[in-house]
Amino acid sequence: MRIIMSFLLLSMFTISVTNAQMARTRAVPDGPVDELFLIGSVAGMSTVTNLEKNNLNSLIMHNFGLVSSGIEDFYGLDQGAAVRLGIDYGISDKLSVGIGRTSIEDNVDVRFKYTVFRQLKSDKIPVEVAIKSDLGINTQKERAFDFEFSERLNYFGSIMVARKFNEKLTLQIAPMISHFNTVVKRTTIIPENTHFALGLGGRIMLDERKSLTFEYLPVIGSRTEGTKNHLAIAYEIETGGHVFQMFLMSGKWFTEQHLIARNENDFFAGDFRLGFNVNRIFSLNKN
Amino acid sequence: MKFLLFLLLLTPFMSVNAQTFYTETGSTKFTSSVPLHDFTGTSENLVGQIDLNENTIDFYIDLETLDTGNAKRDKDMLLTLETKQYPFAEFFGKLTSDFDLNSSLSQVVVVKGLFKIHGNEKEIEVNGTLTKTSSGLQLNAAWTLLLEDYNIVPPKLLFIKVDQEQKIEINALLTEVKIEGN
Numbered sequence: 001m002r003i004i005m006s007f008l009l010l011s012m013f014t015i016s017v018t019n020a021q022m023a024r025t026r027a028v029p030d031g032p033v034d035e036l037f038l039i040g041s042v043a044g045m046s047t048v049t050n051l052e053k054n055n056l057n058s059l060i061m062h063n064f065g066l067v068s069s070g071i072e073d074f075y076g077l078d079q080g081a082a083v084r085l086g087i088d089y090g091i092s093d094k095l096s097v098g099i100g101r102t103s104i105e106d107n108v109d110v111r112f113k114y115t116v117f118r119q120l121k122s123d124k125i126p127v128e129v130a131i132k133s134d135l136g137i138n139t140q141k142e143r144a145f146d147f148e149f150s151e152r153l154n155y156f157g158s159i160m161v162a163r164k165f166n167e168k169l170t171l172q173i174a175p176m177i178s179h180f181n182t183v184v185k186r187t188t189i190i191p192e193n194t195h196f197a198l199g200l201g202g203r204i205m206l207d208e209r210k211s212l213t214f215e216y217l218p219v220i221g222s223r224t225e226g227t228k229n230h231l232a233i234a235y236e237i238e239t240g241g242h243v244f245q246m247f248l249m250s251g252k253w254f255t256e257q258h259l260i261a262r263n264e265n266d267f268f269a270g271d272f273r274l275g276f277n278v279n280r281i282f283s284l285n286k287n
Numbered sequence: 288m289k290f291l292l293f294l295l296l297l298t299p300f301m302s303v304n305a306q307t308f309y310t311e312t313g314s315t316k317f318t319s320s321v322p323l324h325d326f327t328g329t330s331e332n333l334v335g336q337i338d339l340n341e342n343t344i345d346f347y348i349d350l351e352t353l354d355t356g357n358a359k360r361d362k363d364m365l366l367t368l369e370t371k372q373y374p375f376a377e378f379f380g381k382l383t384s385d386f387d388l389n390s391s392l393s394q395v396v397v398v399k400g401l402f403k404i405h406g407n408e409k410e411i412e413v414n415g416t417l418t419k420t421s422s423g424l425q426l427n428a429a430w431t432l433l434l435e436d437y438n439i440v441p442p443k444l445l446f447i448k449v450d451q452e453q454k455i456e457i458n459a460l461l462t463e464v465k466i467e468g469n
Contacts, residue, residue, distance in 0.1 A: 024375050027332040027349035052358050208366055241359050285356035
């Protein structure tokens with residue numbers, strides 16, 4: 001009789017299983033960690049964050065004169081803006097290419113960023129790694145010099161390694177090299193053509209749409225006398241397809257080769273400028 | 288008495304043969320209109336179960352698997368849907384129309400039940416088609432979801448206003464399963 005009762009109970013259980021709602025389980029236990037940074041650059045330094053395939057980022061970058069110039073120059077705003085206009089496009093989820101033009105020295109640069117691998121939620125890959133290169137050309141009409149094409153070229157390369165430690169904190173380290181085919185000796189200072197730097201960057205999320213970020217580009221080894229390490233501190237807001245960045249930065253360029261080799265302002269001495277970037281991301285996917 | 292006991296003992300094995308169909312790879316697509324263009328989000332992670340003995344239909348999707356092709360837009364969508372708190376969109380209901388499992392013709396079916404998303408649920412009735420194939424049951428259905436019905440409010444920071452109406456489509460091939468060993 002006990003056996004019969006057991007079968008009856010089993011029978012009831014089986015029927016109840018077929019009637020019940022399924023248990024809900026999450027679909028993807030592992031996968032890439034999203035958004036180590038809100039966008040592909042801080043003020044001027046690139047981050048590991050890359051564009052998705054068929055996404056286009058149109059980018060307007062500005063900064064003004066030094067805030068330390070005081071009220072007479074309206075804290076630098078009267079000194080005119082340095083502007084870089086650019087677009088970047090995701091050829092694949094790993095590779096993006098871009099082109100831009102900076103108003104200083106009419107520097108036109110082309111660049112690419114390639115994501116080598118992404119940080120995984122499971123921590124099987126604990127960091128995201130990307131490489132970036134940038135080739136610039138000074139197109140300014142020179143009165144004092146008659147530069148050849150190759151003499152106008154400048155280069156940049158870096159390997160970026162970043163980790164999102166938690167929902168709030170991301171840090172990045174990036175060995176960098178900057179090279180100018182030509183550097184003009186205007187004083188007794190002997191300039192360096194090549195600089196090495198160790199780019200440091202980070203982000204602290206304030207909420208899901210706002211963050212504080214920084215970039216610091218200390219030069220390693222020999223450097224052109226009188227140049228200083230570039231530093232920028234930024235406040236970012238994401239609204240839909242836009243990312244707005246407002247920042248204080250010591251360098252006046254938006255290309256890293258120049259920020260490393262050409263910055264003569266010391267942020268800690270109060271020599272920084274106000275700037276802002278506008279990023280607008282468009283999806284060119286058919287859907 | 289012996290005959291009755293025999294029938295009762297047979298009951299579990301009758302349920303073993305229940306006509307239950309299941310999938311974890313159904314596709315979901317939503318189409319949303321914003322000024323100047325439409326965009327779609329898709330997922331291939333729709334989980335579903337149809338029990339033709341009980342006439343129940345049970346579907347759910349992990350909303351974080353939806354992909355609109357734009358990471359920023361995906362992030363907005365997930366924030367709007369508060370997926371950390373409400374990770375699933377789900378439907379559980381009954382087949383209210385007849386379905387002939389012995390026919391291989393596509394049959395129009397009506398299901399009625401509760402659709403739940405963003406922590407809010409609403410009774411809906413959906414028309415779809417159900418087709419018995421050699422691989423299992425093919426389900427196709429579509430309906431329109433009104434965001435305000437589920438207390439879904441797109442963020443004010445968005446420059447582009449999203450339409451209240453979202454067109455939902457699901458397509459799934461469910462294969463026959465045995466709930467218990469047979």
